[in-house]
Amino acid sequence: MQVFYTSPWVPAEWIRAHGLEACGIWFAPVPRPFALLAGDCAFACRTSRVAELESDSAFVFTTHCDQLRRQFDSLALSISHRAFLFNLPATWQTPVAKRIFLAELERLGRFLVGIGGHEPTAEALASQMGEHSGVRKALLHSASSLPAQTLAEAIARFYTEGRADLGQQSGDTACPTNGLVPIALAGGPLSRADWGLFEAVQTAGARVVLNATEPGERNLWESASVPSVVSSKDALLDALADDYLAHCVDVFQRPNRRLYAWLGERLAFRGARGIILWVYSACDLWRAEAQTLREATHLPVLQLEADEAASGWTRIRGRLEAFVESLRHLAGPPAP
Ligand code: SF4
Known part of the structure; x- marks a missing residue:
């Protein structure tokens, strides 16, 4: 099932x-x-x-x-x-x-057992934990070197199949911006149906250098330890809880200072010049962060309504072009 x-x-x-x-x-x-x-x-x-x-x-x-x-x-x-x-x-x-x-x-x-799953053994849990932490780590280390949509596709494979198949695509070298304005995505759910955003950003003259939507790079981390098959199931479950709680970076957390610490570090490292805040119209959680995001990062923020994408990208494209143009004026020409 x-x-x-x-x-x-x-x-x-x-x-x-x-x-x-x-x-x-x-x-x-x-x-x-x-x-x-x-x-x-x-x-x-x-x-x-x-x-x-x-x-x-x-x-x-x-x-x-x-x-x-x-x-x-x-x-x-x-x-x-x-x-x-x-x-x-x-x-x-x-x-x-x-x-x-x-x-x-x-x-x-x-x-899960009630709907037809079986009681997991310690070996099965250790194996799944090991595989997931390995894929997460590989995705994390490749994040800055992959084009945004390629990374999104790899993350999608992880979330649907538990694997990523990065192959030759992985590496630690940052992807060149080729004259495009480096920007970050932050916000709520960016589903496969929304991936037209990557193309729209590029057409507007920008490049996504950080994807902090859901599920994106906020959900990638390197686990502190690799689970051992000799551990008991309870010890493994305890380690799983520790791992998730230690790395959860999300807008619903109170206080949510971890979100801003995470963002601040990566925005600076990737050289983002602006942020696209991707929100659903009725999402109070992310809408409430728009002003804080501006103040905490000192970067221009363009809020895009995710609901609009369902009826086409025309209006979103227009707003993106105006935003990218304003970023060019603010900071001068981007580095090659
Ligand atoms: S309201 Fe916001 S957090 Fe809740 S499901 Fe919608 S997008 Fe996600």
């Missing part, structure tokens, strides 16, 4: 260790256009629509935003046997957060 998960902070290795297919919701089939109620997040509604249509699959919703939680509640009666709500702690630096996360992993495990 396929299990779609709606946050990169739900460990896919735990799902796969149960013998089930794990797939990030960003790469699920896109449903036909449907009506939205005012105030509804298009991404959360699309997730719920996919959950109704993909009747042979299970869905792991998370509590990281009210919109997803509400969608889970609205589906509770119709698909309760194949839907799970994972309680993601908003705080991350306390023993309580770890206890909650561990308890949720154990509860998720019972749900």
Whole structure:
């Protein structure tokens, strides 16, 4: 059975260790256009629509935003046997957060067994943890050297199949900007259906040097230790919780200073001259960050509404061109 998960902070290795297919919701089939109620997040509604249509699959919703939680509640009666709500702690630096996360992993495990998965052995879990940390590390080390869409495609393979196949594409050398203005993407979900953004950015005369959307580079890290097959399953699960809590970088965290520390370091290293904030119209979490993002990074920020992409890229292209032109004027010609 396929299990779609709606946050990169739900460990896919735990799902796969149960013998089930794990797939990030960003790469699920896109449903036909449907009506939205005012105030509804298009991404959360699309997730719920996919959950109704993909009747042979299970869905792991998370509590990281009210919109997803509400969608889970609205589906509770119709698909309760194949839907799970994972309680993601908003705080991350306390023993309580770890206890909650561990308890949720154990509860998720019972749900996965209930829908046909098998109890994972320590060997299966260690193997999945080892593979995932290896792929994450390879993606992390290749991130700055790959064109943005190539990186997004590699991350998509990781979120759908647990592998990346970087082959010859990996390396530590930064991709040349070729006269294009280096900019960063930050914000909420950037699904496969939204990848026209990469082309639109390039057509506007810019190049994405950092992708901090979801799922993007915020969700790549190098684990401190490689799991050992001689560890018990409990010890491995404990290590898995530590690994995710230690590296979670997201807008829903309170306080979310880790997000700005992460961004500040990478924006400077990649030489980004501006930021595109990719938000869904009804996403209070990311919309609330626009001004803080400007003040914390001292960079111009262009807020683009993700919902608009569904009806074509024309208006987005126009706004991107104007933004990139303004960045050229602000900083002079880019380095070759
Ligand atoms: S885009 Fe924002 S409101 Fe929509 S599901 Fe994601 S966090 Fe929630």
